Amino acid sequence: MKRIISVAKYDLKMMLKTKEVLFWNIAFPIILMLLFSAIFGGSGTITIDIGILDQDHSDMSQLIIDVFNQTNVTNIVILKDNQSLYDKLSKHELDAYIIIPRGTGKNITTGFQAELKVYIDNSDPNVADISTGIIKSILDGFNSRTRSMFEEYIKNSGVFNQTMLEHMRAYAEAIKAKYKPVKGTERIQYKEFILTGIIGYGFLFSSMVTATASIVNERKSGTLKRLMLTPIKPIEILLGKTFGALFSTLLYTFLVLAIGIPLLQPKIHLLIPDLTIVVILGSLSGIVIGLIISAIFRTTEGASGFAIIIGIFLQWFIGIWFPLEMLPPYLRQLTNYIPMAYALDVVRAILLYGDTILIHLTETLYLTIFVVILYTLGSIVLSKMLKTIEV
Amino acid sequence: MYAIETIDVVKYYGKAKVLDNVSLKVYEGEIYGLLGPNGAGKSTLIEIILGLRSMDSGEIKIFGESITSRKFNKRIIGYVPQEHLLYDNLTGLDNIKYFAGLYGVKSTEFKKRLNTLKEFLGLDEELLKKDVSKMSGGQKRRIALATSLISNPKLVIMDEPTTGLDPNIRREFWHLITELNDKGITILLTTHYMEEADELCDRVSIINKGKILATGTPQELKKTYGGVESLIIKMRSKFIETAKTILEPYTPVVISEDSIRIQGLTERDIPEVRSKLEGAGIWVDGFEIRRPSLDDVFINLTGRRLESE
Numbered sequence: 159m160k161r162i163i164s165v166a167k168y169d170l171k172m173m174l175k176t177k178e179v180l181f182w183n184i185a186f187p188i189i190l191m192l193l194f195s196a197i198f199g200g201s202g203t204i205t206i207d208i209g210i211l212d213q214d215h216s217d218m219s220q221l222i223i224d225v226f227n228q229t230n231v232t233n234i235v236i237l238k239d240n241q242s243l244y245d246k247l248s249k250h251e252l253d254a255y256i257i258i259p260r261g262t263g264k265n266i267t268t269g270f271q272a273e274l275k276v277y278i279d280n281s282d283p284n285v286a287d288i289s290t291g292i293i294k295s296i297l298d299g300f301n302s303r304t305r306s307m308f309e310e311y312i313k314n315s316g317v318f319n320q321t322m323l324e325h326m327r328a329y330a331e332a333i334k335a336k337y338k339p340v341k342g343t344e345r346i347q348y349k350e351f352i353l354t355g356i357i358g359y360g361f362l363f364s365s366m367v368t369a370t371a372s373i374v375n376e377r378k379s380g381t382l383k384r385l386m387l388t389p390i391k392p393i394e395i396l397l398g399k400t401f402g403a404l405f406s407t408l409l410y411t412f413l414v415l416a417i418g419i420p421l422l423q424p425k426i427h428l429l430i431p432d433l434t435i436v437v438i439l440g441s442l443s444g445i446v447i448g449l450i451i452s453a454i455f456r457t458t459e460g461a462s463g464f465a466i467i468i469g470i471f472l473q474w475f476i477g478i479w480f481p482l483e484m485l486p487p488y489l490r491q492l493t494n495y496i497p498m499a500y501a502l503d504v505v506r507a508i509l510l511y512g513d514t515i516l517i518h519l520t521e522t523l524y525l526t527i528f529v530v531i532l533y534t535l536g537s538i539v540l541s542k543m544l545k546t547i548e549v
Numbered sequence: 550m551y552a553i554e555t556i557d558v559v560k561y562y563g564k565a566k567v568l569d570n571v572s573l574k575v576y577e578g579e580i581y582g583l584l585g586p587n588g589a590g591k592s593t594l595i596e597i598i599l600g601l602r603s604m605d606s607g608e609i610k611i612f613g614e615s616i617t618s619r620k621f622n623k624r625i626i627g628y629v630p631q632e633h634l635l636y637d638n639l640t641g642l643d644n645i646k647y648f649a650g651l652y653g654v655k656s657t658e659f660k661k662r663l664n665t666l667k668e669f670l671g672l673d674e675e676l677l678k679k680d681v682s683k684m685s686g687g688q689k690r691r692i693a694l695a696t697s698l699i700s701n702p703k704l705v706i707m708d709e710p711t712t713g714l715d716p717n718i719r720r721e722f723w724h725l726i727t728e729l730n731d732k733g734i735t736i737l738l739t740t741h742y743m744e745e746a747d748e749l750c751d752r753v754s755i756i757n758k759g760k761i762l763a764t765g766t767p768q769e770l771k772k773t774y775g776g777v778e779s780l781i782i783k784m785r786s787k788f789i790e791t792a793k794t795i796l797e798p799y800t801p802v803v804i805s806e807d808s809i810r811i812q813g814l815t816e817r818d819i820p821e822v823r824s825k826l827e828g829a830g831i832w833v834d835g836f837e838i839r840r841p842s843l844d845d846v847f848i849n850l851t852g853r854r855l856e857s858e
Contacts, residue, residue, distance in 0.1 A: 168643065168647045175638045383634065385651065387600075387623065387626070387628050388700075
């Protein structure tokens with residue numbers, strides 16, 4: 159055990175003393191996180207996303223939809239049915255939801271008041287206030303226009319006098335809305351998405367690439383030869399290298415949180431024990447791939463280069479920079495086979511929704527099985543490589 | 550019991566036979582030198598002894614235990630490689646601590662051994678705190694030696710330990726090797742420096758093209774293979790050709806623009822040679838008696854010089 163600790167300790171120490179490694183493995187991803195958060199997480203022109211479920215399917219309900227569509231502060235999404243409304247509501251995809259109930263058109267045209275149901279996503283109180291205000295003003299505009307039309311009609315009919323008109327104006331409101339705030343888990347903002355996503359960057363670079371580099375650099379510099387002359391066993395070297403890369407990933411993760419939380423002020427749940435377990439599993443899945451790469455390639459340049467290319471490629475498929483839902487279906491399928499994608503998914507669920515690891519037992523189990531199988535395989539291949547190392 | 554015993558070791562690289570039935574016996578407590586040019590097979594043999602390379606046939610025993618045996622204890626061997634093979638971005642002390650950890654040296658024992666090494670190798674605090682990347686060649690070599698000695702080995706194998714060091718530091722290093730041997734440690738070293746082998750080694754094996762050509766003490770080798778003493782005559786370069794003609798009966802060889810060598814002549818022959826040259830008006834700057842060296846041994850065994858390689 160002492161030998162494993164020695165390898166891990168000095169691997170970590172060497173990493174922390176190498177400026178290039180510190181920059182690319184820690185500073186660079188943090189800079190990217192802040193940059194992406196600034197670019198995509200800031201506030202520009204305000205538009206709110208409104209989902210409309212038309213249960214009436216009348217000319218009048220279409221007129222209401224058109225009115226909402228005509229403003230430049232709303233993006234309208236037509237919802238097909240209650241289920242799609244519920245799905246979007248539960249995922250907090252939109253800012254507000256309007257249901258136009260059956261009979262709305264008939265009510266308005268026959269002089270009765272129609273009532274719309276408006277659900278406001280309350281995840282972000284500021285956005286909720288803005289959404290409520292915008293919907294109210296659009297509906298006020300609609301009511302005002304229908305009132306004018308009604309007034310015009312009455313004036314032309316010559317039946318009512320001015321006093322009666324004043325009274326009717328006070329009551330005439332074609333559409334009334336019933337507002338209901340939607341409570342529940344909060345909607346994710348990009349800064350929260352990227353803060354959690356950048357933890358996944360560690361699975362690729364602090365784990366996978368570091369693990370590859372720690373073996374191939376020793377092979378290149380000849381120090382691996384020195385190691386093999388000591389009583390250390392190949393499996394102890396592997397375990398030491400694994401722990402070194404693992405500690406560096408844990409260090410990276412907590413550094414990202416320590417810098418990201420005060421700077422971005424995200425709303426996250428710090429369930430440290432659960433987070434640590436998943437980060438360890440995610441990191442191990444990266445490390446084991448890195449170790450196998452270092453065993454497969456004959457040249458150090460080949461191994462390092464391949465690990466970096468794999469890291470660059472995988473970052474688009476594990477959900478670091480954007481939700482995997484944005485990928486086309488055929489590429490989405492690919493993510494099902496990448497263990498780090500599962501790990502990052504669980505990391506997000508823990509940090510953003512406060513889920514415990516028990517809620518994600520299936521993903522955790524999958525990761526554990528992946529790590530155990532590949533680590534065993536990798537250990538056999540690497541031990542063989544270390545035993546037969548010829549310089 | 551031998552510290553090292555290699556029996557008919559054969560190694561091929563592809564079709565090339567780089568070690569051809571190499572058998573040698575290193576006694577416990579001696580400094581044993583493997584002397585040969587680059588590519589002779591010295592480093593390959595050492596790497597096989599250390600277990601870093603496989604051999605195609607043969608057997609190797611270290612203190613009576615086969616290196617392929619499960620009982621074989623690597624802790625008894627220290628290795629000083631040709632390149633320093635240290636972790637450049639760690640300090641000297643970190644490197645020593647790291648290897649101590651790998652050899653399983655306990656922390657209380659480590660402190661004692663480190664103090665001994667500090668005194669023995671002249672490692673001061675400043676050097677120990679320095680990153681290896683910032684050290685000179687000699688400093689790196691001392692740290693490398695410390696990492697090899699921290700496990701208290703009974704046998705130290707050194708591969709070209711002084712290559713690349715300047716002459717003064719090389720001499721310091723020789724002193725360290727001798728002191729190490731005085732502490733009872735057996736040393737096997739490879740070198741292509743004749744002087745180093747002559748100065749340090751109790752016994753030497755001459756290796757060339759994967760074959761051991763001769764083994765013995767430097768004196769034995771010189772006596773057996775070194776040939777006879779030579780008389781070196783120094784004079785101004787303008788006299789060289791005339792002197793060569795006058796001394797023709799002794800079969801002189803011009804070895805530089807101002808020196809002539811005559812093999813087989815001794816101190817007793819100097820007056821006669823002087824009188825012949827001075828009779829022809831040639832002023833002799835000096836005479837020197839050159840005894841056979843390991844260089845001569847190598848030339849006589851292989852037909853070529855070693856240090857020019």
